[in-house]
Amino acid sequence: INTGTMIPLFLSATVLLILCMTSSANGGNILVWYAEASHWINLKPVLETLIDRGHQVTVLIPSVSMFMKTNEPSRFRYEPFNASFSLEAMETFMDKVFQFSMYEMDQMSYLQIYIKFMDMMKTNMKFSLGYLDGVLKSDTTMKKLKEGNYDLLLADPIYPGSDLTAEILGIPLIFSLRFSIANNWERLCGQLPAPPSFVPAAMSKLTDKMNFSERVWNFVFYILQDIVLDNVFWKELDKYYSEVKGESTLLQYTADIWLMRTYWDFDFPRPFLPNFKFVGGIHCRLAKPLPEVGAFVQSSGNDGIVVFTLGSMIKNITTERANMIASALSQIPQKVLWRYRGEKPKTLGANTRIFDWIPQNDLLGHPKTRAFITHGGTNGIYEAIYHGVPMVGIPMFVDQPDNMVHMKSKGAAVIVDFNSMKTEDLRDAVNTVINEKSYKENAMRLSSMHRDRPMSARDEAVFWIEFTMRNKGAKHLRVQAHELTWYQYHSLDVLGFVITVVLLLILLSIKTCKYCFRMCCNRKRKTKAE
Amino acid sequence: INTGTMIPLFLSATVLLILCMTSSANGGNILVWYAEASHWINLKPVLETLIDRGHQVTVLIPSVSMFMKTNEPSRFRYEPFNASFSLEAMETFMDKVFQFSMYEMDQMSYLQIYIKFMDMMKTNMKFSLGYLDGVLKSDTTMKKLKEGNYDLLLADPIYPGSDLTAEILGIPLIFSLRFSIANNWERLCGQLPAPPSFVPAAMSKLTDKMNFSERVWNFVFYILQDIVLDNVFWKELDKYYSEVKGESTLLQYTADIWLMRTYWDFDFPRPFLPNFKFVGGIHCRLAKPLPEVGAFVQSSGNDGIVVFTLGSMIKNITTERANMIASALSQIPQKVLWRYRGEKPKTLGANTRIFDWIPQNDLLGHPKTRAFITHGGTNGIYEAIYHGVPMVGIPMFVDQPDNMVHMKSKGAAVIVDFNSMKTEDLRDAVNTVINEKSYKENAMRLSSMHRDRPMSARDEAVFWIEFTMRNKGAKHLRVQAHELTWYQYHSLDVLGFVITVVLLLILLSIKTCKYCFRMCCNRKRKTKAE
Incomplete structure (x- = not known):
C-alpha cells in the first residue's frame, strides 16, 4: 500500500467533491468578526474558498487595525466600525508586549512576571472593549448588521463580543481558534474534557508525557490561569454584556461549532466532542514556482537553503542580537533567506540575503529547502509540517514556546533561546536538524500524517460552516454537559x-x-x- | 441553502471519491475475526467494499456457527477453525437466553435476574473460550494465520481473542462494535471518557438528560456492570491469555482504531477520542425495486404499508402473543408485511401478510412505507433512520431497550412492552406514529442528520481501515492516558x-x-x- 500514489489521487478526488459541492451550495450570507495578525491570515483562505463556493462574505473591520486594510483589493465585502482608541495607542501597547516577552521577562522574578502579565492582559481587555464599543454600543453598526440578514457569524473568540452579537442577530456562531489560555473557554464554555494528567495546559511548555512533578505543575497551572482569566476577562466581559443587554448576564461564550486550528500531527491526542473539529493547516497549499528569488535559491547547489523568519509581528530586534544571528548564519554551508525589516547587520555573511517579505509557503515547499528557522507561530509551523521541513525554533511569546515544544517532542525540531543563545548554539542547531537524518524523517512523517485524513483541513472547515448554515445551528452535536453545574x-x-x-x-x-x-x-x- | 438538492450531489461526489480511491488502493491482506448475527450482518458491507477496492479479505469461520456459512457463494476467502462444542449446545443456550429475556425476566426479582444473568454470562464466556481453543490453542490454525501474511485484523470485540491473535501475528487491530456492557472496554481499555453525569451506561434505558435519582442509578450501574464484567470476563480471559502466552498477562483489550457503530443521529453526543470513529449506518443503502412483494405493497393505496420484524434472532413467539399481535395489526388501515417463521396466527387480518424473509431495507425505503414495527436492533433502526421512517419498538434484550429509548427521546418512536401489551396498545402505538405528524418529521430530521456528514459511514470505515494498513497502525491517534493508572x-x-x-x-x-x-x-x- 503506497501512500505516495494515494495522496495526489485523494487530493484530486477531494477537488471533484468540492466541485460537486460548489454546484449545490446556494449562496449563504456570512458575517466575519474582525481579527488581527496570524488570526486574520488563517481565516482568509477559508473565506476565499467560501466565496469560490458562491457565498457572500462580509468582514467587520475596525477603523484601527494593524493588519486589516479596506484599501487592499479583495473579494470580501467590508463592514467598517469605529474603535474608541488610536492606532498609536495600540502600536505602543504592542511594542511594550514585545519588549516584555523578548527581553524583559528573562530578568524578572515570577511575581514580577505575574504582575506585569496581569497588567498587560487588563490593557488588552480595554482595547477589546474599545473595539466592542464600535459594534455592540453603536446603533448604526447594529442596525446595519440586523439589516444584513446574515446566516452565520464566524469569529475567532480571542476577539470577544461575537457571541453576544450572534445572539442579538439570532444567527448561529462558529468559533475558529488556536487555543485559549489554559483552554479555559474550550473547557468551561465548550465543555471540552481536558484531564490535567495528560492534557498539558496552554503555555505550560509541557507535553502529554508528564512525570509527577510536571503533573502537579500542570494541575496548578490550570487553576492559576483560570483565576487570571476570571479576573481580567470574565468579570469585565460579564459587566460589559450586562450593560449592553440591560440585564445581569453570565457569559456562555460558546458556539455551534468550534474549528480548532490544530490536528494530531501538531497537537497531542486528547479527548474532544462532536462539535469540535480539528482543522489545523487550513492555509497550507502546494508550493508555487519562485521567480523573484529563484536564482538565489538555485545558486545554493547541493547544500540547499535555509528559510528564516520571526513572523509577521516582529519587525525589529536589537543590533546585538541581529549581529549574533547573522554571524551564526554565515557559518553554515546553506544559502539563507532571512525575512527581516531592521538595519542590515554588520556580520551578515555572503550566503545570507535579507528580504522585506518572503513567499514563505512556496520556499518551504521548494525541494532545496533543508531547514526552517522560526519563531514558532502556528501558521509557519503548519507550512513546515505540510512540506516536511525540520525546524529550529526561537520562540518568543504566547503559544510559540508551546508550539516548539510540540515539534521538539515529535522529533522534528531543536529549540534555542532568543536571549541567551550564542553564535555557536544557533549554528549547531541548524546543522543538527539538517545533518541528523531523524529530524527530516520525523518532519516527513508529520507531513504524511497531516495529509493522510479523509478531507483536507480547509474542506472540513468549509463543510462545517455550510453544515451550520444548512441546519441553522448544530444542536444535535451539543453535549448535555452544558446543562450541568461543575x-x-x-x-x-x-x-x-x-x-x-x-x-x-x-x-x-x-x-x-x-x-x-x-x-x-x-x-x-x-x-x-x- | 437546500438540503434536498445537496444530499444526492454529495452522494454522487462521494461515489466519485470512492472510484478515485479504488484505483489507488494497492490490495491489502485483511483478516476478519468470526462474528454472529447482526454483528456479522454489519461487517459484511464493509468487507464487500474492501474487496471492491482490491483488497483480499479472509474470514475466520468456526465449525459451529448459527449464521456464518462457508457453503454460501461469497467473494471472501474462508479460514475455518474448530470450536470445541456442538451446534446443538449453542442453540440450546441461545433458546434459554431468549426465554429468559422475553418471558421469564418480567416475573423475577432483581436478585434472581442478577443471578441468572451472571450464570448466562459465564456460559457465554465458556462458548467464547471454546471458539478460542480452535484458534489460539490450535497449532494448525495459528500456523496458517502466520503464513497468511496479513496486514490487519478486523474484529468485533464482543468475540474475544482478536487482540492476542493480532499481538502474536504482529499486525494492527481494528475493533468494530456497537457497545460493550457499561462501555467497559471503551472506557477502561480504549480510555474513552464517559462521565456518568451525562453519558448513560449501556443497558440503563437512560438518556443524556438525567435528574438526580437517574444520575445516582447511572453511577451505580457503571460500578455494578464493571464488577460483573470483572468477574465473568476479565478474570477468565486473563487466565486464558496467560495460559496461551505461558506467562501471567493482564489484558489491554485495545485496538488501533475503534469503529463505533453509532452516530449522533442515534446516540447522544458524548466525549470521544481521535481513534474512535462513529460509523453508524454502515449497511444503509438506497432502496431497490421490489418485484416479489410489489403488488401487495401497491395494493395498499394511500394508507400505505407497515413493515414488521422482530429481527434475525427471534424465529418464534408464543401462540398467545402471536394472536394478540395479529389481532392488533388487523385493526389498522395499512397493509402489513410481517416477517415471521412461526405458525400462522388464527387472528391474522386480511391486511397482513406473513413472510419468511423480507427485503427490509428496500421496504423501508419504499415511498408507501408509513411505519416500522421493530424489536429495536441497531441495524434495523439505522435503516429506518436512513429512510426517515417512524418506529414502534417492541424491544427484547441486550441493547434493544436502550436503542428504542434513544429513538423515543428523539421523538421518532413509541415503545410498547412485549409481555404486557394488549391489542389496543400495539394498535394505538402504530396509529400514533403514523397519524401524529411529529414522528414522521423527527424521523426525517434524523435521516437528514445521518446523511449530512463529510463522508458516508461506510466510506469512513473503509478509509480508517486502509489508513491503518498504510501506516501500520495508528499510533499518533492514541492518547497518553493509556500509560496512566486510574x-x-x-x-x-x-x-x-x-x-x-x-x-x-x-x-x-x-x-x-x-x-x-x-x-x-x-x-x-x-x-x-x-
Missing part, C-alpha cells in the same frame, strides 16, 4: 449521596449486630441465672 | 499532594502566628514586670 458534571453530588448511604448502611448493620449480640448475651446470662 | 488519570495523587501542601502551609502559618503572638505577649509581660 459538581453535577463530576458527579460530586451523586458521590456524596452514595457515600452517605453506604456509611449509614454500615452504621445500621453495626448497630443491629451490636443489638443482636447484646440480646443473645442477655438471654445467655438469663439462662445461666435460671 | 488515580493518575483522575489526578488523585496530585490532588492529595496539593491538599497536603496547602494544609501544611496553613498549619505552619498558624503555628508561626501563635509563636509570634506568644513572643509579643511574653515581651509585653516582661516589659510590664520591669
Whole structure:
C-alpha cells in the first residue's frame, strides 16, 4: 500500500467533491468578526474558498487595525466600525508586549512576571472593549448588521463580543481558534474534557508525557490561569454584556461549532466532542514556482537553503542580537533567506540575503529547502509540517514556546533561546536538524500524517460552516454537559449521596449486630441465672 | 441553502471519491475475526467494499456457527477453525437466553435476574473460550494465520481473542462494535471518557438528560456492570491469555482504531477520542425495486404499508402473543408485511401478510412505507433512520431497550412492552406514529442528520481501515492516558499532594502566628514586670 500514489489521487478526488459541492451550495450570507495578525491570515483562505463556493462574505473591520486594510483589493465585502482608541495607542501597547516577552521577562522574578502579565492582559481587555464599543454600543453598526440578514457569524473568540452579537442577530456562531489560555473557554464554555494528567495546559511548555512533578505543575497551572482569566476577562466581559443587554448576564461564550486550528500531527491526542473539529493547516497549499528569488535559491547547489523568519509581528530586534544571528548564519554551508525589516547587520555573511517579505509557503515547499528557522507561530509551523521541513525554533511569546515544544517532542525540531543563545548554539542547531537524518524523517512523517485524513483541513472547515448554515445551528452535536453545574458534571453530588448511604448502611448493620449480640448475651446470662 | 438538492450531489461526489480511491488502493491482506448475527450482518458491507477496492479479505469461520456459512457463494476467502462444542449446545443456550429475556425476566426479582444473568454470562464466556481453543490453542490454525501474511485484523470485540491473535501475528487491530456492557472496554481499555453525569451506561434505558435519582442509578450501574464484567470476563480471559502466552498477562483489550457503530443521529453526543470513529449506518443503502412483494405493497393505496420484524434472532413467539399481535395489526388501515417463521396466527387480518424473509431495507425505503414495527436492533433502526421512517419498538434484550429509548427521546418512536401489551396498545402505538405528524418529521430530521456528514459511514470505515494498513497502525491517534493508572488519570495523587501542601502551609502559618503572638505577649509581660 503506497501512500505516495494515494495522496495526489485523494487530493484530486477531494477537488471533484468540492466541485460537486460548489454546484449545490446556494449562496449563504456570512458575517466575519474582525481579527488581527496570524488570526486574520488563517481565516482568509477559508473565506476565499467560501466565496469560490458562491457565498457572500462580509468582514467587520475596525477603523484601527494593524493588519486589516479596506484599501487592499479583495473579494470580501467590508463592514467598517469605529474603535474608541488610536492606532498609536495600540502600536505602543504592542511594542511594550514585545519588549516584555523578548527581553524583559528573562530578568524578572515570577511575581514580577505575574504582575506585569496581569497588567498587560487588563490593557488588552480595554482595547477589546474599545473595539466592542464600535459594534455592540453603536446603533448604526447594529442596525446595519440586523439589516444584513446574515446566516452565520464566524469569529475567532480571542476577539470577544461575537457571541453576544450572534445572539442579538439570532444567527448561529462558529468559533475558529488556536487555543485559549489554559483552554479555559474550550473547557468551561465548550465543555471540552481536558484531564490535567495528560492534557498539558496552554503555555505550560509541557507535553502529554508528564512525570509527577510536571503533573502537579500542570494541575496548578490550570487553576492559576483560570483565576487570571476570571479576573481580567470574565468579570469585565460579564459587566460589559450586562450593560449592553440591560440585564445581569453570565457569559456562555460558546458556539455551534468550534474549528480548532490544530490536528494530531501538531497537537497531542486528547479527548474532544462532536462539535469540535480539528482543522489545523487550513492555509497550507502546494508550493508555487519562485521567480523573484529563484536564482538565489538555485545558486545554493547541493547544500540547499535555509528559510528564516520571526513572523509577521516582529519587525525589529536589537543590533546585538541581529549581529549574533547573522554571524551564526554565515557559518553554515546553506544559502539563507532571512525575512527581516531592521538595519542590515554588520556580520551578515555572503550566503545570507535579507528580504522585506518572503513567499514563505512556496520556499518551504521548494525541494532545496533543508531547514526552517522560526519563531514558532502556528501558521509557519503548519507550512513546515505540510512540506516536511525540520525546524529550529526561537520562540518568543504566547503559544510559540508551546508550539516548539510540540515539534521538539515529535522529533522534528531543536529549540534555542532568543536571549541567551550564542553564535555557536544557533549554528549547531541548524546543522543538527539538517545533518541528523531523524529530524527530516520525523518532519516527513508529520507531513504524511497531516495529509493522510479523509478531507483536507480547509474542506472540513468549509463543510462545517455550510453544515451550520444548512441546519441553522448544530444542536444535535451539543453535549448535555452544558446543562450541568461543575459538581453535577463530576458527579460530586451523586458521590456524596452514595457515600452517605453506604456509611449509614454500615452504621445500621453495626448497630443491629451490636443489638443482636447484646440480646443473645442477655438471654445467655438469663439462662445461666435460671 | 437546500438540503434536498445537496444530499444526492454529495452522494454522487462521494461515489466519485470512492472510484478515485479504488484505483489507488494497492490490495491489502485483511483478516476478519468470526462474528454472529447482526454483528456479522454489519461487517459484511464493509468487507464487500474492501474487496471492491482490491483488497483480499479472509474470514475466520468456526465449525459451529448459527449464521456464518462457508457453503454460501461469497467473494471472501474462508479460514475455518474448530470450536470445541456442538451446534446443538449453542442453540440450546441461545433458546434459554431468549426465554429468559422475553418471558421469564418480567416475573423475577432483581436478585434472581442478577443471578441468572451472571450464570448466562459465564456460559457465554465458556462458548467464547471454546471458539478460542480452535484458534489460539490450535497449532494448525495459528500456523496458517502466520503464513497468511496479513496486514490487519478486523474484529468485533464482543468475540474475544482478536487482540492476542493480532499481538502474536504482529499486525494492527481494528475493533468494530456497537457497545460493550457499561462501555467497559471503551472506557477502561480504549480510555474513552464517559462521565456518568451525562453519558448513560449501556443497558440503563437512560438518556443524556438525567435528574438526580437517574444520575445516582447511572453511577451505580457503571460500578455494578464493571464488577460483573470483572468477574465473568476479565478474570477468565486473563487466565486464558496467560495460559496461551505461558506467562501471567493482564489484558489491554485495545485496538488501533475503534469503529463505533453509532452516530449522533442515534446516540447522544458524548466525549470521544481521535481513534474512535462513529460509523453508524454502515449497511444503509438506497432502496431497490421490489418485484416479489410489489403488488401487495401497491395494493395498499394511500394508507400505505407497515413493515414488521422482530429481527434475525427471534424465529418464534408464543401462540398467545402471536394472536394478540395479529389481532392488533388487523385493526389498522395499512397493509402489513410481517416477517415471521412461526405458525400462522388464527387472528391474522386480511391486511397482513406473513413472510419468511423480507427485503427490509428496500421496504423501508419504499415511498408507501408509513411505519416500522421493530424489536429495536441497531441495524434495523439505522435503516429506518436512513429512510426517515417512524418506529414502534417492541424491544427484547441486550441493547434493544436502550436503542428504542434513544429513538423515543428523539421523538421518532413509541415503545410498547412485549409481555404486557394488549391489542389496543400495539394498535394505538402504530396509529400514533403514523397519524401524529411529529414522528414522521423527527424521523426525517434524523435521516437528514445521518446523511449530512463529510463522508458516508461506510466510506469512513473503509478509509480508517486502509489508513491503518498504510501506516501500520495508528499510533499518533492514541492518547497518553493509556500509560496512566486510574488515580493518575483522575489526578488523585496530585490532588492529595496539593491538599497536603496547602494544609501544611496553613498549619505552619498558624503555628508561626501563635509563636509570634506568644513572643509579643511574653515581651509585653516582661516589659510590664520591669
